[in-house]
Amino acid sequence: MKDAVLVIGAGVAGMTAAIELADSNIETVLIDRLPTAGGNALDLYKAFPTDDCFYCFEGSRSRPGIRKCFYRSALIDQPNLHLRTDTEVAEISGSPGSFTVKLTVGPRYVDSRKCILCGLCLELSNAFEQISPQCQPQAVIYRPDLLDDGAKKAESDCPTKAINLNAEPTEETVNITDIVLATGYHEMQPINVDEYSYGKHPNIITQLELAKILDPNGESGGALLRPSDGAQVKNMMMIQCVGSRDENYYAYCSKICCVFALKHAKIVSSERNGIGITVVYMDMRTYDRHERYYRETRDSGVRFLRGRLHLIDPREDGTLDVTVYDSLLNKYLRHNIDLLVLSSALEPPESNDGIIQLLDVQMRSGFIGPSDPFSENEVVAGDHLYVCGSATGPTEVPESVTQARAVVSKILQGRRS
Amino acid sequence: MSEKSDVILCTCGKQLQLDYEILTDRIGKIELAKTVTILDTVCQDDDLEQIAKMIEKNEGRLVIAACTNQKIQPRIDQFLYSKGLDPTRIQYVNIREHSAWVHDDLTEASEKSVAMTRGALARSSTSNTIPTESKDVAGHVTVIGGGIAGIESAISLSGLGYNVTLIEIADELGGHLAKLPMVAPTGKSGTEVLAARLAALKSDSITILTRTKVKYVEGELGRFVVHLVTDAAEEDELHTSAVVLATGFKEFKPTMIDEYQYGKNPDVLTQLELSEMLTEDSLKRPSDGGEVKSVIMVQCVGSRSEDYKRDCSKLCCTFAIDNSLEILKRVPDAQIRIVYMDIRVPFENELIYAESREKGVDYIRGRISMVWSQGNETRVKLYDSLLDQYFELSSDLLVLSCAVLPPDGITELSETLGYAIEDDGHIKELYGKLRRNETRRRGVLAVGAVTRPQFAYEAVTDAQAAALVIHNELQGGRIEKIARGAVLVADDCVGCSLCAQQCPRGVPLMVEETDLENQDDEQKLVFKATIDTLNCHACGVCQSLCPSGATQLNFLTNEQLWAEIDAVLEGAGSDYPITLCFYCEECSVSTIDIVGTRKMKYPASTRLIPVPCSGRVSIVDILKAFESGASAVMLAACETDRCHIAGTGNEIAQVQVDVAQEILNAIGWRGERVGMYRMFSAEPERFTEAINEMVKRAKDFGPTPVHLGTAGKWMEVKE
Structure with missing residues (x-):
C-alpha cells in the first residue's frame, strides 16, 4: 500500500469517502470498531428526506448507478479499498503527510472474502449470526462466548474454510498520508436524566430503539408493540430535546431529532393505523423542505403540544400516566400512553476523545470542528486531516455524503498541488 | 445467428437444495448449451481460474448459474480483467436466492432453475462483447454565478486541474455573502470570509467574466457550448465540458402583504436590507435618519405559508439573531424583539440564540397582525400566543425575515440545460439522499442556495463535493470506460424524438441533418437522434420507447430479450x-x-x-x-x-x-x-x-x- 488514506469510521460518511477515494485510485484503509459497516444507518429503517429504505448507498465506478443496496456496496471487492472491521486506532505517529498508524485488528474468525453465506454454520451453531441481510461485509459474525461443538463442526465443514475459531487479534501498521475522521454520533442514553425514567420502565425508549421496532425486518415484523408485554400500542408520546438544548447536558440543538421523530410519527400514523401520537416540543425545527413532515403529520392527526414533560407515573397495566406542562394553554395536562419515545440528544462518540488527543484537532461541543473556523471549510480539520459526517456534529445523511465528497475533493486537490 | 455457450452450475459449497442431476441432464440437452460444468464455489480463487479458462475457450460465451450476480459479478469481472480477459458476455442466473432458497419442492425448484438457465442461454447466444472506449474532452468547466458557491467551485475545480470560466451577472463577485456583517457560525463578516477566496481566484486557470449572462446552452457532457451575452449586448460562446450552476437565491420582497406595510413605510425593511445597512455601518431609520433604539423583527415572512412558500427558509432565524447581535454591538441599549413561530437554530447556532437572550433580545412567540404609521412612529400590533394577549408597540425599525426564494432565470436556463425543477422553484437534485449536487442532466451540477437555502459553510461543502463529481465524470479530460449502454443506429432512426424527450438524464440529442439523397425534393431537413454511449447510464428507456428499434442497449438488445422470454x-x-x-x-x-x-x-x-x-x-x-x-x-x-x-x-x-x-x-x-x-x-x-x-x-x-x-x-x- 502506497500513499494510503485512512478513514476512521465506516458509517455513511466514511463509506462514501472510502469508495470515492478508492475510485480515484487512492489506496484506502477503512476501519470500524464494530463487526459490520453501516454505522447508525444500519439500524434505521426509512431515511429522510427520501422516505426510502436506509440500505441504499453510493454506486461506484465498478457498480455504476445512482445508488446501490448496502449488501452489494463495493466494500470488499473494490480494488484499492481495504476494509478492517473490529478495528481501532492504537497509535498515531509521524507527521502530517506521512503518518504511521498502528491499528488493533480484532480476531478474524471469519474470512469475509471466503464466506459465501451458504448458511451451514448458522444451522450448526448459535455462535454464528448474520447481523442483517444487508450487512457489509457480506459474511457471518462469530461470537466466541457462544462457542459449542456445532461451531467446531462448522469450522471443519465450512465449504470454503472461511472459519478459524482460534483467531487472535493482530496489530497492523500502515503508512498514511491523510486521515479522514468519520466517527459519527452516538445517541445519548438518558439513564441519568431522572425525570424521564429511561431504563427504569421498558415502555420508555429512544428514537433509535423505535426505529428498530418499526423495521419490518425486526422482531415484531414492524408492528408497534409494547416492549413490556408485546401488547399493541394504542397511544404513544414523543418528547423532543431530551438532553439537547439543556445546559446540564448538551447546550446545542441536535438538529435532526425533530425530523427523525416526525419521520417515525409519519410512518406510525400512515402505516400503523389507529395509534394516537402526541409530540411534546419546545420549537419544532423542521428546517427547509423538512417542513413537509410537520405539515403531513399534523394533517394525519398527530397532536403537537408545546411544553415540557412534568411527571411520569407508571400504572400496573403497563401504561404510563404522563403529565405535561402545555405552555400555550399554561396548564398541566395528563395523558395515558403505552409508549414514551425520547428524542435523545446526539452526542459525540466516546472514541472521539482519544482521537482528538492523538491528533490535536479542534473540538466543537465535543465533536470535531474545522481547523480554521473562519474559512467556512467544514471538512478541513487540520494539516492532512479531514472530517465528515456526524463527526462534525449532528448531520443528515445527504449532508454526510456531500461532506465526504468534499473531503475527497480536498485530498485530490492536495495531491495535485 | 445463435451461438452456443458453456454453462457453469455452482453448488454454493454443496449447500444448495437443488437436484443437480436433473439440472445437468436437462441443461445438457438444451441446444444452445455447449457444456455443463458443476463447480462448488465460483466466487473463490480456484473456481475463478476455471472461469478464466472457459472464457478463453469459448469467446466469452458463458452462463453462470449461482447466487445473486450482485455479489459475485464484481469479483468475477475484476478477476477476469486482471487476467486481460473480457467478462462482458457472461450471463448470470440466480439459482440460490431465486430458486433453492425460496422453494421447498426440490423438483419444482430445479425445473425453474433449468428454465431460467435456458433463458440465459438464449440471451447469451446473441450477446455482444462490450469494449472499453475512450474519448478526449476539454478540461474546461463553466461556473455560472459568482457568489460563495460559485467562487468555491471555481477554486476547487482549478485545484483539480481544470480550466474554469466563472460567470457573474453583477459587477462584482461575492453575491449575498459580501453584504453580510456576520456569517454564522464564524462571527466574521462576509467580506472577511470572501477575502482569501477572492485572492485564490487569481489563477491562470480561472477566467472571470462579470456583467455577463448566459443566454442558452447547447450540447452535452463533454461538449457543451455556452452562449453568453454581456451587459453591452456583446455575444460570445464558450466551449466547455460541464456546467456548474451556482446562481444563489433571491430574498422575497413582501410588497403584496398589506399588513406589513413593506414598500410603503420606509422603516419597514427586510433582513438583508438591514444587513446591508450594518455592513455599511449606516444603521439609522430610513424615514428620517434618526437613531435606532428599538427594533421588531418578524420571522417567517412568506415562509411556512400556504400563500407564498410552504417550506421553512432555514436561514432566517440565525440571520435575525446575527443581525440582532450586530445591532447590540453598535447600540448596546437597543431594544430588540423577535416575533417568531418556532426558533430554528441548528446545532451550535443554539448557542448564539442563548447568547442573544442573555444580552436582552426579547423573543415573542406569536404573529404580527397589523402595522401602521402614527406621526413619525411605526406602530405594530402583535399577538403573543404564550400569553394569549394582543400588544401594541412602537418601533424604529420593523425588520422582516423574508423567505429565501430561488433566483430568477432558472426556468429559462432549464429549457436548454435540461435540469429538472422542484415544486418550490429550486433546481431539483438527482436524488435527495445521495446525489444532491447532480441534476437530471448529466454534466450539469447545481451547488449552493440554488438547490435549497444554505448556510455559507454548506454552500462551500457543496461546491467542493460537486467538483469531485465533475472530476469523476471528466476524468481530467480523457474519459475511459466500458461502453455499456444504448447504441443508436442513425439509419434506423425515424426522428420521432421520443428518446430525447423521455431519457431520464437527457442523453440523446436531436441533430438537424440535411438528407443529401432527398435534396431534390425541396431540400428536406431531417432531425435524427444521436446517443453518445459513453454518456449513457444504460437504463433502456429509449429502447422501450423507440418505434423503429434504432436505439438498443448493447448488452440487452430486443433480439436478446425476446429470445430469453421465449426460452424461459x-x-x-x-x-x-x-x-x-x-x-x-x-x-x-x-x-x-x-x-x-x-x-x-x-x-x-x-x-x-x-x-x-x-x-x-x-x-x-x-x-x-x-x-x-x-x-x-x-x-x-x-x-x-x-x-x-x-x-x-x-x-x-x-x-x-x-x-x-x-x-x-x-x-x-x-x-x-x-x-x-x-x-x-x-x-x-x-x-x-x-x-x-x-x-x-x-x-x-x-x-x-x-x-x-x-x-x-x-x-x-x-x-
Whole structure:
C-alpha cells in the first residue's frame, strides 16, 4: 500500500469517502470498531428526506448507478479499498503527510472474502449470526462466548474454510498520508436524566430503539408493540430535546431529532393505523423542505403540544400516566400512553476523545470542528486531516455524503498541488 | 445467428437444495448449451481460474448459474480483467436466492432453475462483447454565478486541474455573502470570509467574466457550448465540458402583504436590507435618519405559508439573531424583539440564540397582525400566543425575515440545460439522499442556495463535493470506460424524438441533418437522434420507447430479450400456469435477493428476467411474454419517484404497463394479467405479496387465448 488514506469510521460518511477515494485510485484503509459497516444507518429503517429504505448507498465506478443496496456496496471487492472491521486506532505517529498508524485488528474468525453465506454454520451453531441481510461485509459474525461443538463442526465443514475459531487479534501498521475522521454520533442514553425514567420502565425508549421496532425486518415484523408485554400500542408520546438544548447536558440543538421523530410519527400514523401520537416540543425545527413532515403529520392527526414533560407515573397495566406542562394553554395536562419515545440528544462518540488527543484537532461541543473556523471549510480539520459526517456534529445523511465528497475533493486537490 | 455457450452450475459449497442431476441432464440437452460444468464455489480463487479458462475457450460465451450476480459479478469481472480477459458476455442466473432458497419442492425448484438457465442461454447466444472506449474532452468547466458557491467551485475545480470560466451577472463577485456583517457560525463578516477566496481566484486557470449572462446552452457532457451575452449586448460562446450552476437565491420582497406595510413605510425593511445597512455601518431609520433604539423583527415572512412558500427558509432565524447581535454591538441599549413561530437554530447556532437572550433580545412567540404609521412612529400590533394577549408597540425599525426564494432565470436556463425543477422553484437534485449536487442532466451540477437555502459553510461543502463529481465524470479530460449502454443506429432512426424527450438524464440529442439523397425534393431537413454511449447510464428507456428499434442497449438488445422470454417460457401452458416477472436490477433485485436471504417462500411457477431498469420493458416485451405462453406478467420496479438508475424509468414503465392492460382489455383478455409492483428492500414482503397475487391471477383467470389456440384467429360464427 502506497500513499494510503485512512478513514476512521465506516458509517455513511466514511463509506462514501472510502469508495470515492478508492475510485480515484487512492489506496484506502477503512476501519470500524464494530463487526459490520453501516454505522447508525444500519439500524434505521426509512431515511429522510427520501422516505426510502436506509440500505441504499453510493454506486461506484465498478457498480455504476445512482445508488446501490448496502449488501452489494463495493466494500470488499473494490480494488484499492481495504476494509478492517473490529478495528481501532492504537497509535498515531509521524507527521502530517506521512503518518504511521498502528491499528488493533480484532480476531478474524471469519474470512469475509471466503464466506459465501451458504448458511451451514448458522444451522450448526448459535455462535454464528448474520447481523442483517444487508450487512457489509457480506459474511457471518462469530461470537466466541457462544462457542459449542456445532461451531467446531462448522469450522471443519465450512465449504470454503472461511472459519478459524482460534483467531487472535493482530496489530497492523500502515503508512498514511491523510486521515479522514468519520466517527459519527452516538445517541445519548438518558439513564441519568431522572425525570424521564429511561431504563427504569421498558415502555420508555429512544428514537433509535423505535426505529428498530418499526423495521419490518425486526422482531415484531414492524408492528408497534409494547416492549413490556408485546401488547399493541394504542397511544404513544414523543418528547423532543431530551438532553439537547439543556445546559446540564448538551447546550446545542441536535438538529435532526425533530425530523427523525416526525419521520417515525409519519410512518406510525400512515402505516400503523389507529395509534394516537402526541409530540411534546419546545420549537419544532423542521428546517427547509423538512417542513413537509410537520405539515403531513399534523394533517394525519398527530397532536403537537408545546411544553415540557412534568411527571411520569407508571400504572400496573403497563401504561404510563404522563403529565405535561402545555405552555400555550399554561396548564398541566395528563395523558395515558403505552409508549414514551425520547428524542435523545446526539452526542459525540466516546472514541472521539482519544482521537482528538492523538491528533490535536479542534473540538466543537465535543465533536470535531474545522481547523480554521473562519474559512467556512467544514471538512478541513487540520494539516492532512479531514472530517465528515456526524463527526462534525449532528448531520443528515445527504449532508454526510456531500461532506465526504468534499473531503475527497480536498485530498485530490492536495495531491495535485 | 445463435451461438452456443458453456454453462457453469455452482453448488454454493454443496449447500444448495437443488437436484443437480436433473439440472445437468436437462441443461445438457438444451441446444444452445455447449457444456455443463458443476463447480462448488465460483466466487473463490480456484473456481475463478476455471472461469478464466472457459472464457478463453469459448469467446466469452458463458452462463453462470449461482447466487445473486450482485455479489459475485464484481469479483468475477475484476478477476477476469486482471487476467486481460473480457467478462462482458457472461450471463448470470440466480439459482440460490431465486430458486433453492425460496422453494421447498426440490423438483419444482430445479425445473425453474433449468428454465431460467435456458433463458440465459438464449440471451447469451446473441450477446455482444462490450469494449472499453475512450474519448478526449476539454478540461474546461463553466461556473455560472459568482457568489460563495460559485467562487468555491471555481477554486476547487482549478485545484483539480481544470480550466474554469466563472460567470457573474453583477459587477462584482461575492453575491449575498459580501453584504453580510456576520456569517454564522464564524462571527466574521462576509467580506472577511470572501477575502482569501477572492485572492485564490487569481489563477491562470480561472477566467472571470462579470456583467455577463448566459443566454442558452447547447450540447452535452463533454461538449457543451455556452452562449453568453454581456451587459453591452456583446455575444460570445464558450466551449466547455460541464456546467456548474451556482446562481444563489433571491430574498422575497413582501410588497403584496398589506399588513406589513413593506414598500410603503420606509422603516419597514427586510433582513438583508438591514444587513446591508450594518455592513455599511449606516444603521439609522430610513424615514428620517434618526437613531435606532428599538427594533421588531418578524420571522417567517412568506415562509411556512400556504400563500407564498410552504417550506421553512432555514436561514432566517440565525440571520435575525446575527443581525440582532450586530445591532447590540453598535447600540448596546437597543431594544430588540423577535416575533417568531418556532426558533430554528441548528446545532451550535443554539448557542448564539442563548447568547442573544442573555444580552436582552426579547423573543415573542406569536404573529404580527397589523402595522401602521402614527406621526413619525411605526406602530405594530402583535399577538403573543404564550400569553394569549394582543400588544401594541412602537418601533424604529420593523425588520422582516423574508423567505429565501430561488433566483430568477432558472426556468429559462432549464429549457436548454435540461435540469429538472422542484415544486418550490429550486433546481431539483438527482436524488435527495445521495446525489444532491447532480441534476437530471448529466454534466450539469447545481451547488449552493440554488438547490435549497444554505448556510455559507454548506454552500462551500457543496461546491467542493460537486467538483469531485465533475472530476469523476471528466476524468481530467480523457474519459475511459466500458461502453455499456444504448447504441443508436442513425439509419434506423425515424426522428420521432421520443428518446430525447423521455431519457431520464437527457442523453440523446436531436441533430438537424440535411438528407443529401432527398435534396431534390425541396431540400428536406431531417432531425435524427444521436446517443453518445459513453454518456449513457444504460437504463433502456429509449429502447422501450423507440418505434423503429434504432436505439438498443448493447448488452440487452430486443433480439436478446425476446429470445430469453421465449426460452424461459418454453412449454408454458395452462396446466401449470407460469407468471413471468421482469425485475429491475435496482430496488427490485435487492428486494428479491433479501426475500431469498430470509428464505421467504413463494410459488415456483414463476420465472424471473432481469432488466437494468423497469423502464427497459416495453409493451411489446409484455405482449411477447403472453405470446410465448405466460399466464401473467409482472413488473417489479422502484418506488414511485424513486427510480434508482436515473430518476424516471419506473414511471415510463408504469405507462407501458397501463397501456398493455388497456390493449389486453381491448382484445378481450384480462388486463389484470399484467401487474406493476413497487419494491422496497427494507420490506421484502412486498415482493412475496405481489408475486403471490400474480400467481393467483394466473391460476384464477385460466388458459389464455394463446393456450387455447384462439389468439389472433378469426372465429367462425356458427349460425
